[in-house]
Amino acid sequence: MTIKSINGCIGCEECVKSCPCDVIRMERGKAVIAYPADCQICHLCRMYCPVDAIEMAPEKSIPVIVPWG
Amino acid sequence: MKLSARTFAIIAGVAIFVGLPLLFYALGDAPRRTILKEALSILTLLAFTMMLGQFFLARSNETLLSLFRPPQIQKVHKVIAYTAIGVIFLHPALIVLPRFLEGGIRPWDAFVTMITDWGNLGIVLGLVAWGVMVVLGVTVFFRKNLIPRFTLRYRGWRYFHGALAVSFTILALWHSIALGRHTDLAMSVFFVTLALLGFALLARLYWAAAPKKPSNALISGGAAT
Amino acid sequence: MTAPNDATAPTRRTFLALSGATAGLASLGMAAWAQNNVEIDVDAVTNTTHATDVLVIGGGMAGLFAAVKAHDAGAATMIVSKGRLGSSGLTPFGKGFFVFDPATETGTIGDFVAAVSRSALGTNNPVYTRQLAEHSLDRARELTDWGFFDQTLANRPFMRPITERAIPLLERVVITHLIKEDGRIAGAAGFRLDAEETVTIRAKSVILCTGAGGFKPNGFPLGDLTHDGSIMAYQIGAKITGKEWNDGHSTRSTNPAACYDGWGDMFERIPSTNGVEVHHDLGVDINYRAYMTGNPVAGGPGAEQPTDEIAGGPFVPEEFKNRAPPEGGGPGGKGGAPGGPPPGFSPGANVGGASAGMAIHKSEGLVPVDDRCASNIPGLYAAGDALGSHMAGGIYTQIGSSLAGSAVQGAIAGEAAAEYAGLADTPVIPDARIAEIVAEILAPLRREAGYGPAWVTQTLQGIMIPNFVLYIKKGTMMQAALAYVEELRDHHAPMLRAANMHELRLAFETRNMILSAEMKLRASLMRTESRCSHYRLDYPELDDENWRAWINIHQSADGSMQLEKQPFDAWPI
Structure with missing residues (x-):
């Protein structure tokens, strides 16, 4: 989900x-x-x-194309 | 019997003012971060709950008065309040301090960005609440010098202290609901309920005192002349 | 009773799941051809105009110095960037800054240039290599004064000289067009991301500091770089070079798109300087190993590294052999932008293509016609990764040179552009031309239906990213890919839709990537040899007789893409 959530945003x-x-x-x-x-x-x-309001996750929300793997 | 009622009161107090915020924190879906950051969050949440608890650790709480002696209550009130004020005094710094331990924005830059974000109501409310709290703490510290300056002496001081406490609570509560990472619906309802109950206790005390006020004023006025 | 014997028909449950997935993709802008549900009133879009002497496009390391030096040379200067100063392109991620400090180096600048030329097999332009060494210390000192080496993030240090000089700064403005009038540069045009507004800027001189680009690959912080500068310049007649070189960074097989995680603590590091350290870091050698033996390190990070020799593969000069990048890497950046060999070039990184679509830093971009970053369009300059200066050649040579090179070239281009603007007349852009450009900018918003930019980009990625297309090259495969890319160019790029300003940006980026893909394929087809980071299975040898030359690309009068050779060590005719 990439950038995951924003909690405590001060705008x-x-x-x-x-x-x-x-x-x-x-x-x-x-x-x-x-x-x-x-x-x-x-x-x-x-x-x-x-x-420090932003939480990240390493997963991408769309399919990822790689050259091999 | 008296002893068990006291024990019960202490357990209930701890359950409401420590247990419930921890429970709502645990049930909330804000993502968990490092242990340090979560510890600071919990500390701040508890400090604010403790501030709300002060309305119940005062003359306004008749139940408590019936269980404990006023000096006892006063002492606990003082210790908890100074501690909570200390934590909330540091709250703006505690938000940015963990940045010393990681890359990204430097703590001072973060601090300046945060406290100069005046376009945001939550930030402005927080800054004013913080200011009110500082006044609250300083005036309490110097209350012995201040009390004689009030027309109503001790009663005047109580009104002043209560008014500051109520202002701080409204501002800080609004600030925490607007911006708080952990102030979700459950936590907000909990805070608001505590605040309203506290205000009600205080109001009852003042309403009850009100009819006596003119005569009291007269007496104290008379004594001064 | 009909027997449910049609095994291929989806059940109700799978059908619902499928349509749910499709709806999900559609909401992400991933749908292919669809109605364009425009979210804004396109007729209400306004146009704002600006005027300046020197316009700097791009807010990275090159853009910073271009603006500062153009201003200090007396020109009214303005910066426009589609992101934020110091927080877009590759600049935020480059942590190594090469400095040639005569006080500490044992060799001379001449020795350094010679070493780079030997590693680069002649592909570097020694004039720009020398320039890098000569000016790097001065640029590092200025950056030190601004606090660049004191913190992770570049925005605040970059803002210092800009604020001190009150240089106007337009951020989050996407430039889509360069404007040429009477044979010379006259300005640029684009749109704002945060408002329904087009922007036209009249300028005597323009410096492209737009960085390089890729195909929005996964695992490299290249998502906002789509060769915007060189494509805009190409469309007004500028020459483009270096498209056949390949950056060979790889990424992890688990969560390959997670750039930050893949680079360890790199992105959080504070930038630092480093001295002379000339390598021959290919990257394409890992691709070759994968091509010949399958995934080279299926075990993942920490697994045993392959030690067996694979026959054939890219040529490495004897002098630079057995200099495998150290594990963990130093503070030095590979060419400056995301540097250091860790996940990037070590075989432990699992899958390739992290930076697919990007050439070697400083090797692709506008062809310089002199040593001052000028292009063949009068008044149009480029610096950093937007300039095909071949400073390092078609291979990564000097560690940390990319960030330093952008600073050095930005400063030189800034002074040159200011000098040009001092002598040039104020350009006049006819209103009709402005109206025409604004109409072109807004076209994707006006389409009632069209291709989703994200879908076209994914299609392009599917064509260009596989290992056997652009890394391990062969003529037949590239011809096939070219046919696909031409299809996208002719039948998708003109039919891209956009529902809002974000998608409008994606539409132009997609168009730019398609043209860049065409350039990469044509240049790679033309270079019938293998050299540095360009490796062809059908022409595996170095061909010094025919190919001591760069390839320049330009648009002919009929709109077709033309390619020509420019001998090494010679300026364009």
């Missing part, structure tokens, strides 16, 4: 700005995971969040 928008893939958007003053399929699991949102 500062740091995560929205620091997500390279535009996964997070603001909704009624709080950050919401708007486009989880585009999450690249880089953790920048979590690392920029001043109140």
Whole structure:
């Protein structure tokens, strides 16, 4: 599920700005995971969040294509 | 018989003010983080519940007064309140301090970002609540110097102290419901219930005291002249 | 009573499960062809205009220095980025910064350039290799002053010089078009992610600091890099080079998409500097092993590393053999961006293709026509991974050179662009041209139905990511892939739909990736030899007689993709 949850958001928008893939958007003053399929699991949102509100998971929400494996 | 009622009161108090928040914490679906961060969260939740508990560890709680001597209650009230105020005083710092142990935003940058997020009502409420709490703590510390300055002396001080406590509780409660990681529906209902009961106890005490107020004021006024 | 003997018919339960899955994919924008349920009023989209002397596109290491140096050279400068300064592209993940410090190095800059050239088998442009060594110390000192080496995250240190100089900064603005008028650059256009608004910026000079790109592969923080700069530049006539090289990073087989987890603590590290350390880090050798023997390390991380020699495979110069990347890696970044051999290049990483679609840092991008990052379009410059400077060649050579190279080239491009802008007239862009571009930008929002960008991207990934297409190359397979890609180019790219500004971005990114795939296949087909990170099964040998040359790509007047050779050590004619 990539970026998994946001708990205790203070609405500062740091995560929205620091997500390279535009996964997070603001909704009624709080950050919401708007486009989880585009999450690249880089953790920048979590690392920029001043109140440590973001939880990550290593699983992707869409099938992953690899060259072999 | 008296002893077992006392024991019962203590057990009930611990169950309500420690057991229930821990239970709601355990039942909540906020993701678990490192032991340090979860410990800090629990500490903060307990500190806030303890602050709510102060309404029940006071003159307003007649049941308790019937079981314990006022100095005993006062002492417990004081110890718990100073401890809880200490924790909540550090609460803004405790949120960012674990960042010392990991990569990502530096604690001071996080702190500045957080407390300058004035566009967010929850943050503003929290800052004001924190300020009110600091006033609450400082005035309590210097109450011996302050009490003589109130027109109503000790009664005036009580009104002042109660008003600060109520303001802090409303602001902090709102703040925690708006922003709290663990303040889900169950925890919110629990906090609100405790707060309302506490306010009701205080209100009853003041209503009960109100009719006597003019005469009391007169007496104390007379004594001063 | 009819017997339920049709084994292929789905039961009611599986049918429900299937339709549920389809609905789930549709809600993720994964549906292929579908109605476009537009969420915004496209007719209400407004256009905002800006004007500046030098426009820097991109907010990474190159963009930072381009803006600072252009401003300091006296030009009115503006930065536009589709992400946030210091928090987009590969810059946030590069932790090693190469510094050539004459006080501590035993060799000279000349020795360094010669070593890189030997490892790169001549594919590097020694002018840019030398430049890197000459300027890296100064750039590192500036970064030190701004606090870059004091913390994990780059945004605050990057903001310091920008705020001090009051350089205007447009963040979360996706640039989709470069504007050329009277044969020279005139500005750029795009749209905002957070508002229903297009943006047009008139500029005397533009510096592309847009990074490289890939096919949004899994396991590498490349999800926002789709070669936007080089594709926009290609469409106004710029020459593009280096598309045949391959970055060979691999990832873990469990949760391959989890970049952060795959890189250990790398992403949380504080950047640091390192000195001369020239390697010949292929990556494609792991792909070759997998191709010949199956998954090389099915045991997963920590499993026994393969030691047996595999016959054939990519050529490694004798001097650089047996220099396997150290386990765990140092602070040095492989070429700067996600650096260090740990999961990236060590065979313990399980599956390849982490960075599929990306060439070697600094090797692909706009063809420089001089040593100052200028392109063949007057006024258009590029720096960092958007510039095909071949600073390191078609192989990873100097550890940490990618981040340092972006800083060095950004600064040089900034000064050059400011100088150009000082002499150039203010460009005039006719209103009709602006209206035409705005219509092109909004087209995917106006389609009543179309292909979902995410689905087209996945289709492209399915064509381009397999090991036997772009890593272990052969002519027949690449011809087949090219046929698929041409189909996507002609029948999907023009029919991409977007319901909102997020999907509009995906639509343009998808279009860019399709064109980049075509370039990669055509360049790889043309280079009938194996050299550095380009390995062909049907041409496994180095061919110095015919191929001491780079491949440049440009769009001909009829719109077709044209390829030409440019000899090593020569500038374009």
